[in-house]
Amino acid sequence: MSDPRKHVTALLVAGALTAVLTGCASGTPAVTGSSSAAASASATPALTGTVTVFAAASLKSTFTKLASDFEAKNPGTKVTLNFAGSSDLVTQITQGAPADVFASADTKNMTKLTDAKLVDGAPVNFATNVLEIAVPPSNPASISAFADLAKPGVKVVVCAPQVPCGAATEKVEKATGTTLAPVSEESSVTDVLGKVTSGEADAGLVYVTDVKTAGDKVRGIPFPESDQAVNTYPIATVGTSKNKELAAAFVATVTGSEGQKVLGDAGFGAP
Amino acid sequence: MNRRSGTGYTGIPPWIYAIAAAGAVFVLLPLVAMVAKVNWPQFIPLITSESSLTALGLSLRTSAASTAACIVLGVPLALVLARSPFPGQRLLRAFVLLPLVLPPVVGGIALLYTFGRQGLLGRSLELAGIQIAFSTTAVVLAQTFVALPFLVVSLEGALRTAGNKYEAVAATLGARPSTVLRRVTIPLVLPGLASGAVLSFARSLGEFGATLTFAGSLQGVTRTLPLEIYLQRETDADAAVALSLLLVAVAVAVVGLSYRRPRVEAAPEGAFR
Numbered sequence: 001m002s003d004p005r006k007h008v009t010a011l012l013v014a015g016a017l018t019a020v021l022t023g024c025a026s027g028t029p030a031v032t033g034s035s036s037a038a039a040s041a042s043a044t045p046a047l048t049g050t051v052t053v054f055a056a057a058s059l060k061s062t063f064t065k066l067a068s069d070f071e072a073k074n075p076g077t078k079v080t081l082n083f084a085g086s087s088d089l090v091t092q093i094t095q096g097a098p099a100d101v102f103a104s105a106d107t108k109n110m111t112k113l114t115d116a117k118l119v120d121g122a123p124v125n126f127a128t129n130v131l132e133i134a135v136p137p138s139n140p141a142s143i144s145a146f147a148d149l150a151k152p153g154v155k156v157v158v159c160a161p162q163v164p165c166g167a168a169t170e171k172v173e174k175a176t177g178t179t180l181a182p183v184s185e186e187s188s189v190t191d192v193l194g195k196v197t198s199g200e201a202d203a204g205l206v207y208v209t210d211v212k213t214a215g216d217k218v219r220g221i222p223f224p225e226s227d228q229a230v231n232t233y234p235i236a237t238v239g240t241s242k243n244k245e246l247a248a249a250f251v252a253t254v255t256g257s258e259g260q261k262v263l264g265d266a267g268f269g270a271p
Numbered sequence: 272m273n274r275r276s277g278t279g280y281t282g283i284p285p286w287i288y289a290i291a292a293a294g295a296v297f298v299l300l301p302l303v304a305m306v307a308k309v310n311w312p313q314f315i316p317l318i319t320s321e322s323s324l325t326a327l328g329l330s331l332r333t334s335a336a337s338t339a340a341c342i343v344l345g346v347p348l349a350l351v352l353a354r355s356p357f358p359g360q361r362l363l364r365a366f367v368l369l370p371l372v373l374p375p376v377v378g379g380i381a382l383l384y385t386f387g388r389q390g391l392l393g394r395s396l397e398l399a400g401i402q403i404a405f406s407t408t409a410v411v412l413a414q415t416f417v418a419l420p421f422l423v424v425s426l427e428g429a430l431r432t433a434g435n436k437y438e439a440v441a442a443t444l445g446a447r448p449s450t451v452l453r454r455v456t457i458p459l460v461l462p463g464l465a466s467g468a469v470l471s472f473a474r475s476l477g478e479f480g481a482t483l484t485f486a487g488s489l490q491g492v493t494r495t496l497p498l499e500i501y502l503q504r505e506t507d508a509d510a511a512v513a514l515s516l517l518l519v520a521v522a523v524a525v526v527g528l529s530y531r532r533p534r535v536e537a538a539p540e541g542a543f544r
């Protein structure tokens with residue numbers, strides 16, 4: 001045994017470096033065990049295998065439900081879901097992550113994938129989402145309209161302009177001629193919601209669907225100006241998919257009446 | 272115990288070198304990959320953009336402040352842990368070291384429920400007119416929380432290695448405890464203190480999760496360099512890579528400078544028992 005302090009020192013240096021270098025690692029999903037789809041008749045094709053769906057984080061609850069419905073309806077199939085920010089997902093897919101379906105929270109990120117020639121066919125818009133003001137249940141700053149957010153002393157948290165919800169916020173600001181002075185510009189809508197549910201912020205700008213998901217932890221205040229910035233959600237089969245039949249079937253479920261009902265219940269608008 | 276490798280015999284079997292090399296490659300390869308990804312013609316404009324410089328400046332200032340806070344809080348902690356045995360000492364040490372293994376986001380949540388508006392101390396602080404959430408103070412608190420163990424571990428090790436012989440002699444010569452601390456103990460462990468401070472600084476510089484959870488992200492106020500990288504990555508991968516390299520360069524410079532001298536003692540022998 002040589003000097004044990006040296007070992008600990010080395011460990012510490014390694015730890016410090018790891019800590020410094022650790023930026024943000026997004027998990028890549030499990031492998032796709034695709035098998036040959038035994039497609040028979042067009043009416044009720046016998047689908048089998050696994051379909052890996054990369055979906056925007058805001059689709060978590062709806063797509064989780066749609067996936068289990070899909071599996072129940074098509075025995076022998078398995079839907080693997082990976083939720084993250086749309087731009088993260090695009091990066092993962094272009095870096096070779098095994099995705100069969102991509103559902104984006106905005107058209108911009110879908111275009112990135114189309115430009116990379118990684119989309120099979122044309123993307124289909126399947127939902128829309130608008131912003132809503134989220135306040136803590138007690139509404140400490142008495143917010144009732146978008147203009148209230150610009151009142152002095154109101155702690156407003158928004159998304160940074162670089163991410164879709166922040167771009168939408170900017171659009172609404174421009175359309176209404178209101179300039180917000182946020183106390184924080186978060187990089188995801190979840191972080192905005194977190195600051196409201198924890199009571200740190202007086203108000204946050206999130207999507208209608210986020211308010212619905214948060215339940216009674218926040219109160220939603222819709223505002224008419226939100227229609228100035230409608231976010232459209234497109235979905236597409238990924239070009240490198242090894243099970244395009246199954247991927248297309250899942251896309252059809254989302255865009256079909258069943259999917260539209262689940263999405264509508266969660267607060268999404270029709271495309 | 273202290274059989275140092277001064278005899279020329281290292282006692283390391285050759286195959287160890289192969290695995291050690293693999294370990295080094297494992298750490299270095301991602302860095303090389305990142306350097307290869309840098310858009311060099313745009314590198315200087317990218318890292319000297321207004322938002323980048325603001326973020327770097329904020330990072331350096333907050334890290335310096337949290338290092339100072341670590342010294343103020345950490346030196347007494349290390350002294351208590353190293354010098355005076357008391358019941359619950361091991362438990363205290365375990366808790367002080369906890370932020371080392373805690374995911375930073377957990378630290379952020381804990382700080383939120385302590386200093387946040389609805390938090391344990393937040394309400395009293397607000398009554399006193401102090402608002403911590405969304406302020407640069409919140410960034411410093413988050414960084415201090417995660418960096419404090421680095422200073423305590425380094426200094427406690429140095430204190431144990433130095434022993435208390437000189438202190439005892441000083442005391443028999445009539446020096447009061449405060450004088451002994453100032454004139455004997457601190458000068459004796461200064462290298463350990465310095466390396467601990469440097470590690471704390473480096474850890475503060477890389478702080479991300481706790482800051483994002485607890486302090487928010489606003490240019491010039493709470494958006495430090497790691498948060499700026501995280502945000503830039505959404506739209507401009509080149510900027511994110513360039514800033515990452517800048518952060519790595521600063522971190523390597525800081526850690527490298529402090530470990531040039533091999534005589535620096537950095538950790539207690541029993542710290543991880």
